[in-house]
Amino acid sequence: MAFGALPLGHAHPKVVETITREVTRGTHFATALEVEVEVAEILVNLLPHVDKVRFANTGTEAAMAAFRLARGHTGRRKIIKFEGHYHGWSDAVLINTNPYPPTLLGHPNDPIRIPDSSGIPEEAWKDTIVVRWNDVEALERAMAIHGHDAACVVTEGVMSNMGVIPPKSGYLNRMQELCHQYGALFYLDETVTGFRLAAGGAAELYGLSPDIVTYGKALGGGLPMAMIGGRAEVMAGLEWGKVLHFGTHNAGRLALHLTKVMLETMLADNQAGFSRIKDLGLKMGSEVRRVAKANNRHGIVVQGVNSMFQVFFTEKEEITDFRDFCTYVDRMKFRDFALRLMDKGIYMNPSATLHSLSSIVHTEADIAATARAMAEVLEEMP
Known part of the structure; x- marks a missing residue:
């Protein structure tokens, strides 16, 4: 966003x-x-x-x-x-x-x-x-x-x-x-x-x-x-x-x-907007993890905090700092992943250094559509 x-x-x-x-x-x-x-x-x-x-x-x-x-x-x-x-x-x-x-x-x-x-x-x-x-x-x-x-x-x-x-x-x-x-x-x-x-x-x-x-x-x-x-x-x-x-x-x-x-x-309404973007971000991260687990040909780690998340193509269980990122994250594979998602109408910035964010106007239907597209892309990727 x-x-x-x-x-x-x-x-x-x-x-x-x-x-x-x-x-x-x-x-x-x-x-x-x-x-x-x-x-x-x-x-x-x-x-x-x-x-x-x-x-x-x-x-x-x-x-x-x-x-x-x-x-x-x-x-x-x-x-x-x-x-x-x-x-x-x-x-x-x-x-x-x-x-x-x-x-x-x-x-x-x-x-x-x-x-x-x-x-x-x-x-x-x-x-x-x-x-x-x-x-x-x-x-x-x-x-x-x-x-x-x-x-x-x-x-x-x-x-x-x-x-x-x-x-x-x-x-x-x-x-x-x-x-x-x-x-x-x-x-x-x-x-x-x-x-x-x-x-x-x-x-x-x-x-x-x-x-x-x-x-x-x-x-x-x-x-x-x-x-x-x-x-x-x-x-x-x-x-x-x-x-x-x-x-x-x-x-x-x-x-x-x-x-x-x-x-x-x-x-407004006891910070409902912040609760909304947090819930959507956590749900999106959970769905991406589910999709990645179902297609385990690709090493994928999903890291997020509340409304922020990113998909790392890596064999490591966790990326903890800059040197981990430089050494273990496959940025070209992520780029391929993101560009294939665009062909299916889902935008993720193709730079692995960035991340995705939820807004208050995203919906559960958007999450479901994104998860379906990701599943299709992971099946298609070599």
Whole structure:
């Protein structure tokens, strides 16, 4: 669903009604508006770890602001990130986000830093430390070396750029403890997981209290919208004259109105929308597992968290980190699988690094149709 940007699906009646009404009242004013305050109040009341918010347009922009804020707040330079985690396409963190041959990755205790694009000078990422994810010992080792110089440790709640890879039990909680121990800010990037895994995202699901958090994708209900949030003490750094964050289209009026519609719709009737996408996602994952088990010629593992799931063609029982993905997941076989599904009217992105998501307008009939098509495709595949 548009890489996670459409929890209400395509052209939801409330979305169409809102855009049609509000566009006649002005597309953009580049100044603070009442709807900005209304949305901020909803978010602060919903998210216990967020005292104040600041709006941006994309997850990349929000992350850039968060990194600058972390450096300004702590007076430190280093950023600790994890292999396979994507935090936007800015120069400082666009490293080790794509799957590479395992022989290029270096030792797990000392990953080789690999820029994912031409045009990124080494100076941009020299203070970015890359660590193996889901490995407590690797994190403790990295913090012992770099923790006192780290402005923040940034992580996704669920690794979402290598399919769907959940955190091991207690891993994120230990990460949060280590951040507090070394004085680094704990930065939870909820661009993908926010307003998807639960109303409070991965923070709610795993019992976390991040110092800084960013959201995007689903937040805008289909229009560009992102957010930086966090503790009041940290967010105070964004006051005028301290850590600067500009943008003509930040807090865009139409996008804020859709954000408000998305939140009100998903939260109505005791968060029924979030319960709905969770149930549908879990049912879809269960059906895919059933189909895969019935056709055991192909090694298949289905991994998911609530509304998110992905199909891995692998002989491993579980994919737990970036190196597992690079080594054991057959991406070309998944591509063949996805393209064959398209021929049957079912869309799955052909990149194994991505994942599928449910929306409130999906139905049990959609799940059944998808399962039937998958069964046919697995029979046809060599």
